[in-house]
Amino acid sequence: MKLLLQTVVVAVSGSEASINAAKYGIAMAKLYRCKLLAVYVVDTATLKELLLSKIFVEDESTEYERSLEQNGQRYLNYVDELAQKKGVAVDKLLRRGAISTEIVEAAEENSADLILLGGFEERGSFRDALSRQHREILKHSKCSILVVKEPDIDHVYKKL
Numbered sequence: 476m477k478l479l480l481q482t483v484v485v486a487v488s489g490s491e492a493s494i495n496a497a498k499y500g501i502a503m504a505k506l507y508r509c510k511l512l513a514v515y516v517v518d519t520a521t522l523k524e525l526l527l528s529k530i531f532v533e534d535e536s537t538e539y540e541r542s543l544e545q546n547g548q549r550y551l552n553y554v555d556e557l558a559q560k561k562g563v564a565v566d567k568l569l570r571r572g573a574i575s576t577e578i579v580e581a582a583e584e585n586s587a588d589l590i591l592l593g594g595f596e597e598r599g600s601f602r603d604a605l606s607r608q609h610r611e612i613l614k615h616s617k618c619s620i621l622v623v624k625e626p627d628i629d630h631v632y633k634k635l
Contacts (some may be wrong), residue, residue, distance in 0.1 A: 480588050481509055481588055482510045482511075482512065482587045482613070483503055483589045484514055484582045484589070484595060485509070485512070485554070486500075486591065486593070487514060487552040487554055488550075488559060488574075489547075491593075493627045494550075494557075494594055497545050497554045497603055498629070498631075499621075499628055500513070501561055501635070502628075504558070504565070505561055510566070511566070512570075512585055513568065514581045515568070515569050516572065516574045517543045517544050517570070517571045518573070518574050519571045519573075520573035539569040546567050551568075552567070557569055566579055570613075572588040575608045575611030575612045575615065576611075576615075578590065578616075582617075588619065589621060590619070590620045592621070592622050592623065593623055594616055609622070
C-alpha cells in the first residue's frame with residue numbers, strides 16, 4: 476500500500492503566504508517523513524506578454540528576468556535554511572514559464588501527492604494575479620492541493 480504523503484511540492488513566490496506554506500511543508504516533511512520539493516517559477520510567460528505589448532523592451536525584459544531568477548534563488552535558499560534548522564531536507568527547483576503550468580508539471584514529474592499553496596494576500600493586484608495562478612493550478616493538477624492559511628504556523632514551526 477502506498478503511503479498517503481510521500482512527496483509534497485510547495486509553490487514558493489517569495490510572498491509571506493508562500494513562506495508560511497513552506498514552513499507548513501517543513502512541518503509536514505518532519506512529522507510524516509515525506510519528501511519536500513520547493514518550486515519557484517520565473518514567470519517568463521508574463522514577461523513575453525509585456526514584451527509583445529511593448530511595455531518592456533528586450534533589454535528591460537532580460538534584466539527583469541535575471542532579477543526574478545536571483546530573487547527565486549534567494550527565496551529557495553531561504554526555504555532551504557528554514558528546513559535545515561529543523562533537520563529536514565528540501566529539494567529546490569527553479570523553473571521558467573507560466574507559473575501554474577510549471578508548478579503542475581513539477582508536481583507530476585516528481586509524482587507529488589500534494590501541492591501546498593500560500594493563502595491569499597491582502598494586496599489588490601498581487602492578490603488577483605496570485606488567485607488566478609491558484610485557480611489554474613487547481614484546475615490542472617492531478618494531485619491534491621492544500622491552501623495554507625494556518626494563522627499559527629510560526630508557532631508550529633518553532634516547536635518542531
